[in-house]
Amino acid sequence: MVAGQDQAAAAPAIDVADLAIRYGGQLALAGVTLQVPRNEIFGIIGPANSGKTSFLRAVNRMDLLTPGMTVEGSVSVEGKEVRSWRNAYALRRRIGVVFPLPVGLPMTIYENVALSARLRGTRNRSDLDVIVERCLRRAALWDEVKDRLDSLGSLLSGGQQQRLTIARALSQDPSILLLDEFSIAVDPVTTMRIEEVLAELRAEMTIVMVTNLVQQARRLASQTAFFLTGELVEVGETETLFEGGARDERTTAYLEGKFG
Amino acid sequence: MFEATARNRRNQSVEGGFRLLFLWMTCMLILPVVLILGVLIYRGGPAISYEFLLTPPTDGMTAGGILPALIGTVWLVVVALLASVPVGVAAALYLSEYAPDNRLTRAINLAIINLAGVPSIVHALFGVGAFVIFFRFGTSILAASLTLAIMTLPVVIVSTRESLQTVPRAFREACWNMGATRWQTIRKVVLPNSISGILTGVILEVSRTAGETAPIMFTGAVFFSPFLPQSVLDQTMAMSLHLFVIQTQVPNVPEHVPFGVALVLISMVLAMNGLSIAFRVYLRGRKKW
Numbered sequence: 001m002v003a004g005q006d007q008a009a010a011a012p013a014i015d016v017a018d019l020a021i022r023y024g025g026q027l028a029l030a031g032v033t034l035q036v037p038r039n040e041i042f043g044i045i046g047p048a049n050s051g052k053t054s055f056l057r058a059v060n061r062m063d064l065l066t067p068g069m070t071v072e073g074s075v076s077v078e079g080k081e082v083r084s085w086r087n088a089y090a091l092r093r094r095i096g097v098v099f100p101l102p103v104g105l106p107m108t109i110y111e112n113v114a115l116s117a118r119l120r121g122t123r124n125r126s127d128l129d130v131i132v133e134r135c136l137r138r139a140a141l142w143d144e145v146k147d148r149l150d151s152l153g154s155l156l157s158g159g160q161q162q163r164l165t166i167a168r169a170l171s172q173d174p175s176i177l178l179l180d181e182f183s184i185a186v187d188p189v190t191t192m193r194i195e196e197v198l199a200e201l202r203a204e205m206t207i208v209m210v211t212n213l214v215q216q217a218r219r220l221a222s223q224t225a226f227f228l229t230g231e232l233v234e235v236g237e238t239e240t241l242f243e244g245g246a247r248d249e250r251t252t253a254y255l256e257g258k259f260g
Numbered sequence: 261m262f263e264a265t266a267r268n269r270r271n272q273s274v275e276g277g278f279r280l281l282f283l284w285m286t287c288m289l290i291l292p293v294v295l296i297l298g299v300l301i302y303r304g305g306p307a308i309s310y311e312f313l314l315t316p317p318t319d320g321m322t323a324g325g326i327l328p329a330l331i332g333t334v335w336l337v338v339v340a341l342l343a344s345v346p347v348g349v350a351a352a353l354y355l356s357e358y359a360p361d362n363r364l365t366r367a368i369n370l371a372i373i374n375l376a377g378v379p380s381i382v383h384a385l386f387g388v389g390a391f392v393i394f395f396r397f398g399t400s401i402l403a404a405s406l407t408l409a410i411m412t413l414p415v416v417i418v419s420t421r422e423s424l425q426t427v428p429r430a431f432r433e434a435c436w437n438m439g440a441t442r443w444q445t446i447r448k449v450v451l452p453n454s455i456s457g458i459l460t461g462v463i464l465e466v467s468r469t470a471g472e473t474a475p476i477m478f479t480g481a482v483f484f485s486p487f488l489p490q491s492v493l494d495q496t497m498a499m500s501l502h503l504f505v506i507q508t509q510v511p512n513v514p515e516h517v518p519f520g521v522a523l524v525l526i527s528m529v530l531a532m533n534g535l536s537i538a539f540r541v542y543l544r545g546r547k548k549w
Contacts, residue, residue, distance in 0.1 A: 060437060062433075062436070062437070065433075065436050065442075067360060067361055089439045089440070089441055090439065091439075092436065092437055092438065092439040093438065093439030094439075095437075096437075096438075097434075097437040097438075099430065099433075099434065101430070103430045103431060103433075103434040105431055105434060105435070105449060106431065106449075106452075106453050107448075107449075107452075115435075115438065115448065116438045116439070118448075119438065119439065119440050119444055119448070165434070168434075168438070169438075172438055172439065
């Protein structure tokens, strides 16, 4: 039992082998094998339609909620195959997700961040207050919204809403954070602030960051995977890839901006 | 260089012609509404009085008021609402939030469309067979209201489902990704943001049942009753049937009385519609995204 726990503790945050994803029979991603080590920022780059988002959806079992989506191969989170989790809701609770376009839920800022705790049954107002303040501070949003926690989250600016969704994801107390092109609708200054936040969060959780900005991956990710038209071209140390050490010439071409 | 060619000029005049045509057709819509209301107010207006609204008919329905019919219609609509709303909303929630796209779902959708297409007189016969005879409710408010409820069920389902679909899928996904179940997502995100549309749609659709005649004439509405209904198992008079009766079955009814009945009936429906529209405007003002 103890040995098993040690093994689980040593297992990579995400371990994927021979992953294939289909939508209604149409292959979206195939032959993906990679490991995401714990407490690292793992970058996934690639042009549109290369299967990056599908990969994230397979990790937290969104295939259950997506009509027509099927997943083959194995996906393990912290040493445990995701399909063997007793219930997918518990799995998703451990995995925070941030979407490309910020989704401020149509409720107050406070309720946006308190929602996850409420779903888990926390009713005590002072407990919720603590969670809300802590998560908003960690998402670098507290100072801007502390005086209007009762106004609507969906009325914040795009950059603020994106930090709100990060605060909401953090309120799940996740061990893995999945970011899907989080900076697509965010101004550069806010992007830099969020990147600083991510660098700090690395100590506490594993972050998988899908991005179409290759320099963002270079700034943050210790390892980077390159997806292209539904296949994993290669995965390696970010610096090695950017220093010209990529094994596949398509990777080099993409990193140099020759396509994509 | 930028002068209009003959073709440009022709396109422009054709464009103007079609615009006028469509505008004219749209204005035609207003005409029947204005005429109906105008005639009813002009000819039925003199019949309206407190006595007309608050006393039962007398002298073989040639004099007196319409109180039992008025109260009866309220009973019928309210009981129909109580029956159709829970079932309709639950069905719409299933179809919108849970149902996979498979053969069963497609069969259910087909059934809803067909149910909406059943003529009201056929619903009436179904009501007689099912509620009056089989369930032994007799001719009663209960039987008539359940018949009305079945008739309105498809529109309640369709309007509710449309309201649910106005909530963006991104909201649901964000909630699911936090580990929320479908029901938690419905309760916390979907319903709070669609309840206004659901309620207004339901009020609008059900208010139309106030005017239905065929489904209730065999199942619970009676020709004449001097008493107000005391329970759902009583028979009752109803506005729509009363109008039919005094217009076609009773001799020597003063001419303004049927118009007065029609005016009260249409006022009830319009009041419900007005309420629904006001409600919608109010809630739209508070829309959160």
